[in-house]
Amino acid sequence: MNPIYKTVETLDWITITLFLSLVFLAFGKYLFQNKFLSFIILPFNNRYIVMHNKKGRLLNWFHMLMTLFQLINFSIFIFLLYKTFFTLQENNFHTFFIIMGVLILFQLSKMLLQFAKGFVFDTQGLISELLFNKTTYLNHSSLVMFVCNVLLVYVTKDSKMIISIALTLILSINFIGLARLLKNYQNVILANFFYFILYLCTLEIAPLVIVGSYLKD
Template sequence: MQTIERYTEPLDWITIIFLICFVMIVIVRNLYNQRFNDFLSILTSNKFMLFKGKENNPFHGFNILLFSVNALSISVLIFWVYKFYHNPTTEDFALIYIRILTAYVCFILLKFGVEKIISNIFDMDQAIDLYLFQKLSYRNYIALLVLPVTLLLIYTVNINDFWVYGLGSAILLANLTGIFNIFKQYQRLITDNWFYFILYLCALEIAPYFILYKLIVVYQMI
C-alpha cells in the first residue's frame, strides 16, 4: 500500500492565541463573576447595559480583557479569510496577523476617540458614552460567539466561499441587530435630534467602514 504524504500548516502560534483568549475569559469569569453572568444575558435582559453602562468606565478591567479577546479572535478570523484568498507564504503568517491585529485595534480606538471628541463638542457626553459602552458590549459578545466558530473553521472545516460569506453575513447581521436595539432605546432622543443623528450615522457609522473598504481595495491592487 502506497503511503500518501500529508502536508499540514503550522498552527502552533494560532493555538497559543486561542489559549490566551480562553485564559483571559477564565480570568474575567473569576474576577468579575456577577458582571460576566449579566454580560452573557444581554440578549435577554437589559440589566448589564443599564446598570454597568452608568459606571462610564471604558478602562475597567472587565472591558479591557473582553476587548482583548475580541481583538485577538476577530483578527485570527480576518487572517484566515485573507489566507484563503491570497495564499501567503508560511513565513509571513505571523507578520500578516500582527498587521491585521494592529490595524483592527487602531481602527476601533481611533473611531472611539473621534466619537468621544464629537460628543464633547456637542455636549452629549452622557448619552454618547452610554451608547459607546453598549455598542462595545454587543461587539465583545459577538466576538465570544464567533470564537468557537473560528476554532471550527481553522481546525476541522475546509474554508470555502460559502463559509466566508455565510459567517460574514451572520456577523454583519448580529452587529446591525445590536445597533438597532441600542437605537430603539434612544428613539425619543433621535426623534428630537434627527438631523444630528443622520449626520452621526453617515459620518461615524458608515463613512469609516467605506473608507476602510476603499483602503483594502487599493492595498490589494498594489
C-alpha cells in the same frame, strides 16, 4: 544501538494567540461571574446593558477584558478570512500582527473622534453610553469569532461555509444591538436628528466606505 532523535514541535502561533484570548475570557468569567452570566445572554436579554451602562461604562475591568478577547479573535478572524478567500502564506504571523495593529488603530481612532465630537457638542455622556452599547455587542460577537477561529484552524480548514455562517451570526448580533440602541434612544435621536446624521456619516459610514474601497483596490 543507534540514537533515536525525538523532535519536539513548537506550538503554532495561532494556538498561542487563541489560548491567550481564552485566558482573558477565563479571567472575566472567574472575576466577574454575575456580569459574565448577564453578558452571555446579551442578544436575548438586555439586562447587562441596563445594569452596567451607568457603572463605569467603558472603564471597568470586565469590559476591558472582553474587549481584549474581541481584538485578538477579530484579528484572527480577519486573518483566516483573508487567507481563505485570497492568496496568503499560511501561518504568517507578520500579516496577523499588521491586521491587529490596523484594527486597534481603527477602533481607537473612531473612539477618540467620537469623544471629540461629544466634547464639541457637549454630549460626552451620550457618546459614552453609545460606545458602551456598541462595543459590548461587538465583544459578544467575538464569542462567535472564537468558535469560528477554532473550527477553521483545527477542524474544517479554509471552510467558506463556516465563515459565511459566522459572518451571519456576527452581523445578526450587532444588528440586534443597533436595533435596541435606536429603540432606547429614539427620543434623544429625534431631538438631535441633525447631529445623529452627522455622526452616522462621519464616524460610521465613511470609515467603512474607505476600508471597503481600499480592499476593493
